[in-house]
Amino acid sequence: MARASMSLDDLVQQLRQVHGESLKAVVLYGSAASGEQVVGHSDFNVLVIVSSIDVVQMRSLGQTMRAWQEAGNPPVLVLTEQEWLRSADIFPMEYADILERHRLLHGTLALTELVVDQQHLRLQTEQEAMGKLLRLRRGVMVAGTDAARQTDLLRSSYSALLVIFRAVLRLHGVKPERDAMRVIQDVAARCGFDAAPFTSVSALVRGSALSNGEVETVLAGYVRSMDVLVEYLDRFTPPPAAPEVNSPVPS
Known part of the structure; x- marks a missing residue:
C-alpha cells in the first residue's frame, strides 16, 4: 500500500x-x-x-x-x-x-537533563546487532536460493542496520554523518569488516540492480560482516572520555 x-x-x-x-x-x-x-x-x-x-x-x-x-x-x-x-x-x-x-x-518536547549513558547504549547496540544477525540467518535459510527473496532480505534489513551503525559511532564518541555511505565506511574501518556488501545494498535500495550471482555474494558478505560486528561489540568498552549523547539540535 x-x-x-x-x-x-x-x-x-x-x-x-x-x-x-x-x-x-x-x-x-x-x-x-x-x-x-x-x-x-x-x-x-x-x-x-x-x-x-x-x-x-x-x-x-x-x-x-x-x-x-x-x-x-x-x-x-x-x-x-x-x-x-x-x-x-x-x-x-x-x-x-x-x-x-x-x-x-x-x-513541545521536554529535553532538559535527558542523557543517554554510554554503557546503556553499548548494551542495547550489541543486543540489536545480535538480534539482527539472528534474523538475517533465518532470512537466508527461508530465502534459500531464491534471488528475489534474497534481494528483498537485503533491502528490508538496510534501514535497521544503519540505525545500529549510527549507534556504534556514538559509542566511539562520534556524531554520525548524514551520508549513509560515510557512516558505513567509518563503522567498517573501526570494527574491521568489509564495507563492500553494505555499500552494494545502499545502491540497491536507491535503485541499482544486482544480478542473481551478485545477490548471493553480497548476502554472504553481509552476514559475515555482521558476525564481525557482533564479536566486536561483545568485546567493546566505551572510552572513558566519550561524550554522552545529551546535546540535541533545536527543533
Whole structure:
C-alpha cells in the first residue's frame, strides 16, 4: 500500500482528535527528520508524548494505527510524559537518535537533563546487532536460493542496520554523518569488516540492480560482516572520555 494513503498530517490530526489536550508532543525522528530518507524504503519513525492514556483512547486509535502501519511505517512509539523522562536507560538507541535529529510536528518536547549513558547504549547496540544477525540467518535459510527473496532480505534489513551503525559511532564518541555511505565506511574501518556488501545494498535500495550471482555474494558478505560486528561489540568498552549523547539540535 502506498505511503500516501496516510500522511504525517493525517496522523497528527487524528491523534489530536483522540487525545485532545492530553497530547503533548508528536515528534518525527530518524532519517526522515533530517531529509535522509530513501523514498519507498525509509520509515517514518514517530514518537507521541501524552499526559496519560487509557484503554478507551487506545481502542479509538485502532483504525488510525492500522492505516499507519499498512502504509509501510513502523508502529508509533507512545509514551506518557513521565515515561519519556525516565526511559532513556532502556531505549538508549532510540533516545540518542531522537536527541540528535528530530522534527517537532505538534506541541513541545521536554529535553532538559535527558542523557543517554554510554554503557546503556553499548548494551542495547550489541543486543540489536545480535538480534539482527539472528534474523538475517533465518532470512537466508527461508530465502534459500531464491534471488528475489534474497534481494528483498537485503533491502528490508538496510534501514535497521544503519540505525545500529549510527549507534556504534556514538559509542566511539562520534556524531554520525548524514551520508549513509560515510557512516558505513567509518563503522567498517573501526570494527574491521568489509564495507563492500553494505555499500552494494545502499545502491540497491536507491535503485541499482544486482544480478542473481551478485545477490548471493553480497548476502554472504553481509552476514559475515555482521558476525564481525557482533564479536566486536561483545568485546567493546566505551572510552572513558566519550561524550554522552545529551546535546540535541533545536527543533
